[in-house]
Amino acid sequence: MENYTMEGRTYRYYGQEAPLYPFGYGLSYTTFHYRDLVLSPPVLPICANLSVSVVLENTGLRDSEEVVQLYLRWEQSSVPVPRWQLVAFRRVAVLAGRETKLSFQVLAEQRAVWAQDWRLEPGTFTLFAGGQQPGQKTRAPSEVLSARFSVTGTARPLRGC
Numbered sequence: 001m002e003n004y005t006m007e008g009r010t011y012r013y014y015g016q017e018a019p020l021y022p023f024g025y026g027l028s029y030t031t032f033h034y035r036d037l038v039l040s041p042p043v044l045p046i047c048a049n050l051s052v053s054v055v056l057e058n059t060g061l062r063d064s065e066e067v068v069q070l071y072l073r074w075e076q077s078s079v080p081v082p083r084w085q086l087v088a089f090r091r092v093a094v095l096a097g098r099e100t101k102l103s104f105q106v107l108a109e110q111r112a113v114w115a116q117d118w119r120l121e122p123g124t125f126t127l128f129a130g131g132q133q134p135g136q137k138t139r140a141p142s143e144v145l146s147a148r149f150s151v152t153g154t155a156r157p158l159r160g161c
Contacts, residue, residue, distance in 0.1 A: 028131075030060025030096065037129050037145040046120050046153030047161035050106040054129045054145065056092060057099035065093045066131050070104055072111065073134075075124040075148075078155075079115045084134055087127075109158055111151065118158040122151045 036055040044050060056068060068091075071084040087110045094100055111125065112118040128134045130144030 028060075028064055028066070030058055030062045030064040032064075032066050032094070032131055032143070033057045033059045034130055034143045034145050036101075037127075037147050039127060039147050039149045041149075042147075043150045043152060046122055046151055046156060047108050049108055050127070050149060052088075052104040052106060052127060052129065053101060055099055055101050056094060058094040058096055061096055063093070063095045065091055067091050068102055069128075069130060069132065070106065071128040071134055072106065073126040073128070074111075074113070074121075075126065077113050077123070078121060079113050081113055084128065085110070108161055112158045119155055120151075120158055120161065121155045122153050124148055124150050 034054055034056055036053070038053045040051040040053075041048075052070060054068070056066060058064060058066075067089055069086060070088040072087045073084040074081045087106050088104045090102065090104070092100060092102065106127065108120060109118070112120055126146050126148050128144050128146045132144060134144050134146070136144075
């Protein structure tokens with residue numbers, strides 16, 4: 001085998017074609033509402049981690065669990081990257097009519113790209129938070145919020161941080 005690219009071979013590199021059963025696919029017996037997605041800081045140095053918070057509210061009549069998923073998208077990269085990449089997820093139980101605030105850390109190494117070695121690059125990124133992948137079409141409604149952040153500095157090997 002001489003072609004080691006992942007394009008067309010895994011859901012992360014399918015392009016515009018959606019997988020039949022994406023990560024987090026399933027039904028719930030209630031409904032959830034996401035709000036107040038906050039990225040801190042919105043502009044960070046190249047080796048810094050990103051703090052993320054989001055509020056999840058159970059707007060239905062039943063206690064239930066939701067798998068909160070965070071995806072990262074590179075807006076521009078020097079090498080091919082996935083459409084988006086899962087960087088965190090957490091199963092959360094929320095009582096009917098209640099809400100909870102969740103906090104996550106997106107580590108610098110989760111933004112690294114492979115270019116003969118793992119490298120961090122400056123640029124603009126989009127972070128998605130919700131109960132499914134961005135753009136996913138399902139029978140069970142679920143929201144996906146998004147926010148952008150920027151990374152400043154010069155490109156460097158990950159091990160240089």
